Amino acid sequence: VLRSSDPPEVIAFHGEPGAFSEAAALAWLGEKRATLPCPSPAEVFQALEAGRAGRGIVPIEHSLTGSEHRTYDLLLKHRLHIVGETYLPIAHCLVAHPGVKLAQIRRIYSHPQALEQCRTFLSQLNGVRSIPESNTSGAVAQIKKRGRMDAAAIASERAASLYGMKVLARSIEDPPANITRFLLLGPEPLAPFPSKKRAETSLVFTVRDLSRQFFSCLSVFALRELPLTKIETRPVRGRLTQFLFYLDIAAPLADPNVEAALAQLRELAPWVRVLGCYPEAKRA
Amino acid sequence: VLRSSDPPEVIAFHGEPGAFSEAAALAWLGEKRATLPCPSPAEVFQALEAGRAGRGIVPIEHSLTGSEHRTYDLLLKHRLHIVGETYLPIAHCLVAHPGVKLAQIRRIYSHPQALEQCRTFLSQLNGVRSIPESNTSGAVAQIKKRGRMDAAAIASERAASLYGMKVLARSIEDPPANITRFLLLGPEPLAPFPSKKRAETSLVFTVRDLSRQFFSCLSVFALRELPLTKIETRPVRGRLTQFLFYLDIAAPLADPNVEAALAQLRELAPWVRVLGCYPEAKRA
Numbered sequence: 266v267l268r269s270s271d272p273p274e275v276i277a278f279h280g281e282p283g284a285f286s287e288a289a290a291l292a293w294l295g296e297k298r299a300t301l302p303c304p305s306p307a308e309v310f311q312a313l314e315a316g317r318a319g320r321g322i323v324p325i326e327h328s329l330t331g332s333e334h335r336t337y338d339l340l341l342k343h344r345l346h347i348v349g350e351t352y353l354p355i356a357h358c359l360v361a362h363p364g365v366k367l368a369q370i371r372r373i374y375s376h377p378q379a380l381e382q383c384r385t386f387l388s389q390l391n392g393v394r395s396i397p398e399s400n401t402s403g404a405v406a407q408i409k410k411r412g413r414m415d416a417a418a419i420a421s422e423r424a425a426s427l428y429g430m431k432v433l434a435r436s437i438e439d440p441p442a443n444i445t446r447f448l449l450l451g452p453e454p455l456a457p458f459p460s461k462k463r464a465e466t467s468l469v470f471t472v473r474d475l476s477r478q479f480f481s482c483l484s485v486f487a488l489r490e491l492p493l494t495k496i497e498t499r500p501v502r503g504r505l506t507q508f509l510f511y512l513d514i515a516a517p518l519a520d521p522n523v524e525a526a527l528a529q530l531r532e533l534a535p536w537v538r539v540l541g542c543y544p545e546a547k548r549a
Numbered sequence: 550v551l552r553s554s555d556p557p558e559v560i561a562f563h564g565e566p567g568a569f570s571e572a573a574a575l576a577w578l579g580e581k582r583a584t585l586p587c588p589s590p591a592e593v594f595q596a597l598e599a600g601r602a603g604r605g606i607v608p609i610e611h612s613l614t615g616s617e618h619r620t621y622d623l624l625l626k627h628r629l630h631i632v633g634e635t636y637l638p639i640a641h642c643l644v645a646h647p648g649v650k651l652a653q654i655r656r657i658y659s660h661p662q663a664l665e666q667c668r669t670f671l672s673q674l675n676g677v678r679s680i681p682e683s684n685t686s687g688a689v690a691q692i693k694k695r696g697r698m699d700a701a702a703i704a705s706e707r708a709a710s711l712y713g714m715k716v717l718a719r720s721i722e723d724p725p726a727n728i729t730r731f732l733l734l735g736p737e738p739l740a741p742f743p744s745k746k747r748a749e750t751s752l753v754f755t756v757r758d759l760s761r762q763f764f765s766c767l768s769v770f771a772l773r774e775l776p777l778t779k780i781e782t783r784p785v786r787g788r789l790t791q792f793l794f795y796l797d798i799a800a801p802l803a804d805p806n807v808e809a810a811l812a813q814l815r816e817l818a819p820w821v822r823v824l825g826c827y828p829e830a831k832r833a
Contacts, residue, residue: 331783334615377661377681397661397681475780480771487764496759496782496792499615508780 274319276449277301277312280400283424287402289353289447290322305399306335310343313452321345321450327355328444329382332497336448337511340469340540347467347541349449352548354442357383359434360405360425361417367433372396374404375419383419386437405430444548455543457519463545464517465494468527470534471501472508478533479510485529486514489522511540518542558603560733561585561596564684567708571686573637573731574606589683590619594627597736605629605734611639612728613666616781620732621795624753624824631751631825633733636832638726641667643718644689644709645701651717656680658688659703667703670721689714728832739827741803747829748801749778752811754818755785756792762817763794769813770798773806795824802826 276294278286281302291298301318303309309321323336340347357379361370370393373380377397380387387395398404404418409428417433418424425432458464472479486493495513516523518539531537560578562570565586575582585602587593593605607620624631641663645654654677657664661681664671671679682688688702693712701717702708709716742748756763770777779797800807802823815821 326784328784331618334618475777476771476774479777479780480767483764483767487760490760493759493763496763498780498782500610500612 275299275301275317277303277309277318277321279303279306279309279323281402281406281424283402283405283421283427284400285353285355285421285445286322286324286447288421288423289351289445290320290449292353293349293351293447293449294320306333306339310339310345310450313345313450314343316452319451320348322447323450324378324445325350325448326446326495327378327382328442329439330378333378334499337497337499340511341509345450345452346454347448347543348451348455349543350465350546351447351449352546353445353447355382355438355445356422356436356443357401357419357438358422358425358432359386359417359437360420360428360430361408361433362412362414363429363431365414365417365431365433369415370417370433371415372413373417373419374398374408376401376404379419382438382443385439386434402427449543454541458517458542458544459519462517463515464542465545466514466516466518466523466542467511467540468514468538469509469511469540470530470537472510472534475508479508481533482510482530485526485533486512489526491516491522491526515545559583559585559601561587561593561602561605563587563590563593563607565686565690565708567686567689567705567711568684569637569639569705569729570606570608570731572705572707573635573729574604574733576637577633577635577731577733578604590617590623594623594629594734597629597734598627600736603735604632606731607734608662608729609634609732610730610779611662611666612726613723614662617662618783621781621783624795625793629734629736630738631732631827632735632739633827634749634830635731635733636728636830637731639666639722639729640706640720640727641703641722642706642709642716643670643701643721644704644712644714645692645717646696646698647713647715649698649701649715649717653699654701654717655699656697657701657703658682658692660685660688663703666722666727669723670718686711730830733827738825742801742826742828743803746801747799748826749829750798750800750802750807750826751795751824752798752822753793753795753824754814754821756794756818759792763792765817766794766814769810769817770796773810775800775806775810799829 276290312318313321374396380395401420402424405420405424492515497511499509501507560574596602597605664679685704686708689704689708776799781795783793785791
């Protein structure tokens with residue numbers, strides 16, 4: 266069992282130095298934390314399982330583009346625990362080699378979520394191709410390495426300065442607010458919370474029919490007036506007729522109402538797993 | 550109002566000739582239908598709105614990788630109607646220039662969904678990079694055009710033969726079954742169905758809280774024992790605390806129970822829109 270007072274641990278993140286996930290981890294847990302860049306979200310989970318990192322940070326939801334479905338799938342596949350959440354406002358920059366002008370740009374590289382979040386800006390550029398990359402900071406690193414003067418990346422201001430690149434345009438994301446929610450993962454659950462403390466509990470369950478069974482499952486929370494803050498549905502891989510439901514409840518696992526609801530859910534749903542209980546972050 | 554007996558119309562699809570969407574349209578509606586390739590899913594919707602096509606076909610869900618979230622967003626943005634659904638088993642092939650051997654391949658291009666559906670196959674290749682492209686058949690066309698002998702695409706067998714390319718490996722998708730559900734869109738709704746006919750009704754509504762309001766909204770279906778076959782949640786763009794729910798009900802809109810449920814839903818939800826009522830397809 267981990268306590269938030271435990272000594273600093275290495276934090277694994279997806280991307281290269283300058284990634285938004287890394288920035289979220291450092292802003293939240295202190296600039297001096299050691300971080301471990303991973304080439305894919307799956308490798309963040311693997312780094313924790315192998316003990317190469319003590320914590321992992323992963324994006325779970327974007328205010329502009331919705332849930333990170335890959336993260337939900339990985340939470341299911343691995344046996345890690347959610348030990349925290351944080352919200353980070355994301356300001357995207359268009360990043361290129363020093364001396365390059367916007368009119369020279371023919372290709373823009375970034376993570377698909379970032380390209381999608383900057384849709385309006387990109388639609389105003391003529392003859393420019395958007396090309397998906399696996400992460401934002403890696404896109405900057407590639408353009409730097411290859412000396413491409415006709416290309417730009419969408420990434421953080423910090424990624425631009427880490428690679429000695431120039432910011433051509435700032436805050437190019439669509440309005441209104443571009444906020445990402447990140448989860449902090451650990452190999453063990455947090456120690457139980459006092460039942461009065463503001464906390465989130467995340468869980469996942471399956472249902473075989475969306476009518477009576479799903480409604481009964483939801484009723485265990487609704488009839489106790491437990492506040493749900495997120496519902497995410499995913500079909501079970503390979504089956505279009507069985508469903509996974511991910512729920513966030515704004516209450517601690519030790520709350521007697523949550524305990525009673527979970528006991529009843531276990532009677533009704535074929536399969537239930539608690540993903541974690543962690544302090545509730547302030548929505549940015 | 551459209552009838553299924555209306556004369557053939559041009560069908561818009563995303564991708565280039567040989568795309569799975571085009572194959573689904575032709576298998577379903579007849580090989581002689583005229584098709585209109587579009588460079589993005591958004592342009593399928595635009596082609597219909599501008600009258601350049603009479604029907605559009607779009608993927609909505611994959612048995613291996615879940616929902617096409619972009620399609621859900623586009624259904625909301627545009628004022629088109631769902632007029633049909635179909636299921637197509639998707640067999641992926643690795644496609645390269647004739648004479649190229651698997652050991653020569655260093656890069657594999659395809660749509661991100663196809664790359665994800667072939668995850669196991671790709672993980673067994675060493676030193677090969679997966680590169681996302683906007684569509685499967687377009688990836689074949691690019692490799693053909695550029696004469697790249699170290700690259701392959703994941704696409705349909707039909708795309709390989711249309712471009713005079715060779716299939717290096719067949720059915721490379723993960724087990725169990727890789728089935729895609731497609732929706733057929735039109736500028737007008739279908740004429741009302743007899744209330745006894747097997748039909749699907751698709752709708753979308755918003756809720757401001759996930760506890761009491763969402764539960765009340767679901768109760769209008771559950772208390773009438775209406776069979777829901779799909780629930781898809783999306784946060785409202787730019788807000789992490791308001792939610793959109795997309796529902797499919799296995800009953801026609803003209804069913805008095807569906808009519809009563811919708812009337813009650815309109816009292817409870819801030820906003821409701823019916824996306825279409827169409828004949829129920831047999832799940833492949």
